[in-house]
Amino acid sequence: MQLHLDGQNVAVIGAANGIGRAIAEAFVAERCRVWAFDRDPKAPPLPSGQGSVTGDVTCYEEVRAFADKVGDVDHVVFSVGVGSGKFGFPFWNLEPGDWARVLEINLIGAVNVAHAFAPKLIARGRGSLLFLVSVAGQMGSQTDPPYSAAKAGLINFTHCAAKDFAPYGIRVNALSPGMVKTHLNQAVWAAGQQHLPPSERKDYETWAEEKIRKVSPLGRWQTPPEFAAMAVFLASDHARNITGQTLNIDGGQVMHA
Numbered sequence: 001m002q003l004h005l006d007g008q009n010v011a012v013i014g015a016a017n018g019i020g021r022a023i024a025e026a027f028v029a030e031r032c033r034v035w036a037f038d039r040d041p042k043a044p045p046l047p048s049g050q051g052s053v054t055g056d057v058t059c060y061e062e063v064r065a066f067a068d069k070v071g072d073v074d075h076v077v078f079s080v081g082v083g084s085g086k087f088g089f090p091f092w093n094l095e096p097g098d099w100a101r102v103l104e105i106n107l108i109g110a111v112n113v114a115h116a117f118a119p120k121l122i123a124r125g126r127g128s129l130l131f132l133v134s135v136a137g138q139m140g141s142q143t144d145p146p147y148s149a150a151k152a153g154l155i156n157f158t159h160c161a162a163k164d165f166a167p168y169g170i171r172v173n174a175l176s177p178g179m180v181k182t183h184l185n186q187a188v189w190a191a192g193q194q195h196l197p198p199s200e201r202k203d204y205e206t207w208a209e210e211k212i213r214k215v216s217p218l219g220r221w222q223t224p225p226e227f228a229a230m231a232v233f234l235a236s237d238h239a240r241n242i243t244g245q246t247l248n249i250d251g252g253q254v255m256h257a
Helices: 018-029 060-070 096-124 145-168 183-193 204-215 224-235
Strands: 009-013 033-038 051-054 075-078 128-132 171-177 246-249
Touching (some): 009 018, 009 060, 018 033, 033 060, 060 096, 075 096, 128 145, 183 204, 224 246
Parallel strands (some): 009 075, 033 051, 075 128, 128 171
16 A cells, blocks of 8 residues: 655654654655654654754753744654552552643643644645544553543544644544553553562563453554554545544454453
């Protein structure tokens, strides 16, 4: 399948590693001009000819400066996700103060990106905006309630933004991972182990294999390249009638729930 994305400008926010990195590299492979934005100053550079900016999504001024540097843009991807770093079941294991940072990064960070790039997308009169969300935002995962609530809010904002952008020919969708072996997933494991007696603790690989068999009908982990493939497809004209959707790549986890 030819995606015909050659020469298009793409901004990927959260491109240092994991799913965001895979998405950035996939757009590079499609011969796009890719601009990467991440708070990690030590992130490995993309291939020569691509742009990279270090910044924080919670700072609107930094995000807007990045948007100005990108200039004309065809596609914007928000691939940012952080948890509370604590085991949130039941929710009162957390303190109300544990919520603010999670909401600020996962939800308000996405709003900052949408605001910063809206004028440029509208001026272009075409293109797409893609948010990385989570199955946790659809199921009310008890593992980390602040993270679940933030991603649920972002799914709802996807619908709002899709309706607002539609008259300008711009599509907005959400891509929802299930179980992926990323730093975030490892943080969930680490937080949960802290609440177990030493005799019941498990190493990450043992925990991970038991977890995936329990929650996923297909019984296998999802990988960053799978999300990258869907991201470039959603940016192409093959997806010109897809907007306001939350697409799960989760091995059937939401269906199973």
